[in-house]
Every structure is written in C-alpha cells, then in structure tokens.
Amino acid sequence: MGGPEMAPHAPHVRRAPAKPWRSSSSLSARLGVVILVAALAVAVGAPAVAPHDPLKQNLGNALARPAAAHWLGTDNVGRDVLSRVVWGTRVSLVAGFVSVAMALVAGSMLGLVAGYCGGRIDGLLMRAMDAVLSFPPLVLALALGAVLGAGLTGVLIALAVVYTPTFARLMRGQVLSITARDYVDAARALGAPAWRIAWRHVLPNATAPIVVQASLSVAFAILAEASLSFLGLGIQPPAASWGSMINAGRGYLQQAPWIVFGPGAALFVTVVGLNFVGDAVRDALDPRVREQGRQV
Amino acid sequence: MVRGHVLKNALIPVVTVLGLQLGTLIGGAVITEYVFALPGVGRLVVDAVFARDYPLVQGVVLLIAVGFIVSNLCVDILYGFIDPRIRYH
Numbered sequence: 001m002g003g004p005e006m007a008p009h010a011p012h013v014r015r016a017p018a019k020p021w022r023s024s025s026s027l028s029a030r031l032g033v034v035i036l037v038a039a040l041a042v043a044v045g046a047p048a049v050a051p052h053d054p055l056k057q058n059l060g061n062a063l064a065r066p067a068a069a070h071w072l073g074t075d076n077v078g079r080d081v082l083s084r085v086v087w088g089t090r091v092s093l094v095a096g097f098v099s100v101a102m103a104l105v106a107g108s109m110l111g112l113v114a115g116y117c118g119g120r121i122d123g124l125l126m127r128a129m130d131a132v133l134s135f136p137p138l139v140l141a142l143a144l145g146a147v148l149g150a151g152l153t154g155v156l157i158a159l160a161v162v163y164t165p166t167f168a169r170l171m172r173g174q175v176l177s178i179t180a181r182d183y184v185d186a187a188r189a190l191g192a193p194a195w196r197i198a199w200r201h202v203l204p205n206a207t208a209p210i211v212v213q214a215s216l217s218v219a220f221a222i223l224a225e226a227s228l229s230f231l232g233l234g235i236q237p238p239a240a241s242w243g244s245m246i247n248a249g250r251g252y253l254q255q256a257p258w259i260v261f262g263p264g265a266a267l268f269v270t271v272v273g274l275n276f277v278g279d280a281v282r283d284a285l286d287p288r289v290r291e292q293g294r295q296v
Numbered sequence: 297m298v299r300g301h302v303l304k305n306a307l308i309p310v311v312t313v314l315g316l317q318l319g320t321l322i323g324g325a326v327i328t329e330y331v332f333a334l335p336g337v338g339r340l341v342v343d344a345v346f347a348r349d350y351p352l353v354q355g356v357v358l359l360i361a362v363g364f365i366v367s368n369l370c371v372d373i374l375y376g377f378i379d380p381r382i383r384y385h
Contacts, residue, residue: 134361134364135319135360135361135364136319136320136360136361136364137319137320137323138320138322138323138326138327139322139323139326139341139357140357142326142341142342142345142357143341143345143353143357145345146344146345146348146350146353147350227323227326227327230327230330231326231327231330231342231345232346233345250331
C-alpha cells in the first residue's frame with residue numbers, strides 16, 4: 001500500500017480532448033449521429049417511407065412471416081409491422097424530444113430563479129424539487145398518467161414533470177457558482193438590473209451541463225414513453241407506438257415473434273444511437289459532468 | 297489488504313448507486329410484475345390506475361416513495377460505517 005491518500009469525494013476531472021471529434025469515441029459518435037439522422041428522416045417522412053397503411057387490417061393475412069411483401073411480417077390483425085414501426089418512430093421521437101424540451105425550459109427557469117434569488121424562494125423551490133425526486137421516476141409518471149389520462153399529451157406532461165428536478169438542480173448549482181464570479185459583481189456594480197444579469201450573464205454561462213444532461217435524457221425519455229405505452233397509458237390504439245406494439249405482440253411471442261422484434265429492434269437501435277450522441281456531447285462540452293441526475 | 301483498504305474505499309460510490317438504483321428497480325418491477333402477472337405493488341399501482349382508484353394510486357405511490365427515501369437514508373448511514381472520516385453535523 002502507500003501513495004497519497006485520496007479523499008473519497010475528490011472530483012474526478014478528465015481532461016477534455018483538444019479535438020473532441022477526434023477522440024477515441026468518435027466512431028460511436030458518428031454512428032450515433034447517423035442513427036439519429038436516420039430516425040429523424042423516418043419520422044418526418046413516415047407517409048413516404050412506410051410501405052403500407054399502418055392501420056389497414058387484413059385478417060386473411062394475419063401473423064404472416066416476414067417476406068418480400070411484408071418485410072417485418074404482419075401482426076394479429078394483418079397490419080404491416082414495418083409500417084407501424086415507421087409511424088411509431090414519430091411518437092417515440094416526439095415523446096423523447098418534446099418532454100425533455102419542456103423539462104429543460106421549466107427546470108432551467110426554476111433553477112435560475114432559485115439560485116439567483118436565494119433565501120426563502122430557493123428553499124421553497126428546491127424542497128418542491130426534492131419532493132418530486134423522492135418518487136421513483138416511472139412510478140411517478142404512472143401516477144401522473146392516471147390523473148392526466150391516457151394519451152400522448154398526458155405522457156409528455158408526466159415525463160416533463162419527472163425530468164424537471166434534474167434540470168432545476170443542475171441549473172441551480174451552476175447559477176450558484178457563476179454568481180460568485182467577478183464579472184457578475186462587475187455587472188452589478190455597473191447598475192445592471194437583476195433580470196439582465198440573470199438573463200445575459202448567468203444563463204449563457206450555465207448552459208453546457210444542461211445541454212449535456214438534455215442529450216442524455218432524451219434516450220431515457222424514449223424508453224419511459226415505451227414503458228408507459230407498454231402499460232397502456234401512452235398513445236391509444238389503433239395508432240402505433242413501439243411500446244404498445246410490444247405489449248400487443250406479447251401474447252403472440254410463441255407463434256409470431258416478429259411482431260415484437262420490429263419495434264423492439266427499433267427501440268434498441270434508437271436508444272443506443274441517442275446514448276452515443278449524448279456521450280459525445282458530454283465529452284465535447286463538459287468532461288466533468290459524469291453520471292449526473294437519475295435515469296429511468 | 298484488498299478487503300481492508302481497497303474494498304472499503306471503493307465501496308462508497310457503489311453504495312451510492314445501490315441506493316439510487318432502487319428507484320429504477322421499483323420502476324422496472326412495475327413492468328416485470330405486469331408481464332409475469334405477479335401480485336406485487338407495481339402490478340397493484342397499474343391496476344389501480346386503470347380502475348381509476350385514485351386513493352389506492354396515492355397510497356401505493358406514497359408507500360414506494362417512503363421505501364425509496366428510507367433506503368437512501370440507510371445508504372447515508374452506511375457511509376459512516378464504511379468510511380469513519382465521514383461525519384454528519
């Protein structure tokens with residue numbers, strides 16, 4: 001034994017690569033971007049990409065194996081699985097990006113106000129955030145979904161509420177460290193109003209970790225949407241969502257595993273791609289931010 | 297030597313993640329209990345959601361949250377045993 005004693009909570013600082021795009025993770029980053037762009041293209045161009053009508057039933061051709069006519073087979077009422085996966089991409093990406101965007105805006109504003117005002121407002125807001133954080137994420141989303149009702153809007157709001165405290169805490173920590181800097185004192189000495197200091201000086205300098213957290217949260221939000229859809233709280237039938245397709249195909253796993261395979265593979269590839277992109281953004285913007293927040 | 301010196305110092309982040317993962321675990325248990333038709337709290341909360349039984353939803357969610365908080369409290373207490381230098385004031 002020997003060597004210098006390490007404090008257990010010594011900050012783990014990894015030096016940022018001089019050219020982040022040339023780092024060892026560049027291959028996975030490129031792969032992630034390719035997957036993300038492909039998923040976005042499929043979501044935007046769903047009507048053109050999908051080979052069949054995702055809702056058209058053909059009971060005479062139910063549970064058909066993957067073949068030239070139906071690349072990923074058909075489900076229990078003869079709908080084309082590939083077309084439903086393609087249309088489900090829209091739901092998943094909307095759920096991932098919109099819920100995280102809502103959480104980002106709400107959480108950043110709350111964190112900014114709490115960190116900048118301090119005192120009683122800070123205590124009140126942060127205790128409220130702690131209260132939300134004390135629930136396991138998926139259970140809270142389920143309970144909120146029960147109140148808001150099943151459907152995409154309910155899921156979006158539920159996920160936004162679940163993810164807001166992470167952003168609020170992150171932003172508050174940033175604001176606390178930035179308001180102690182000299183340029184904030186200088187702005188204050190020059191007579192700048194509080195809103196101007198917060199908006200023009202504090203906010204732009206606090207964005208890097210927030211962006212990193214957002215890019216990593218999208219993948220988890222997509223998984224959470226699939227989980228809620230799987231449980232029946234997401235988008236309602238007959239519209240397609242990856243989670244609800246997996247749930248619907250669950251009963252046919254023995255006879256027709258391809259019903260579950262299509263959406264499952266799409267979910268897996270999209271989440272892996274988003275995680276690659278998120279890791280790359282983290283490496284490029286803020287190497288110190290590691291394992292922040294919680295994950296569904 | 298490994299057990300006395302290395303393991304103890306390496307255990308702190310492991311215990312932290314252990315406490316945080318419990319929340320994820322309960323969330324995952326909701327799905328698992330639903331798939332395998334196990335009569336657990338996860339299944340109970342899903343059934344309560346679809347039955348629109350709001351008091352039951354509230355109760356179960358509160359129960360799970362209390363369990364989550366208690367487990368995190370245990371983690372905080374464990375820190376003191378793992379690393380005697382950690383003191384709470």
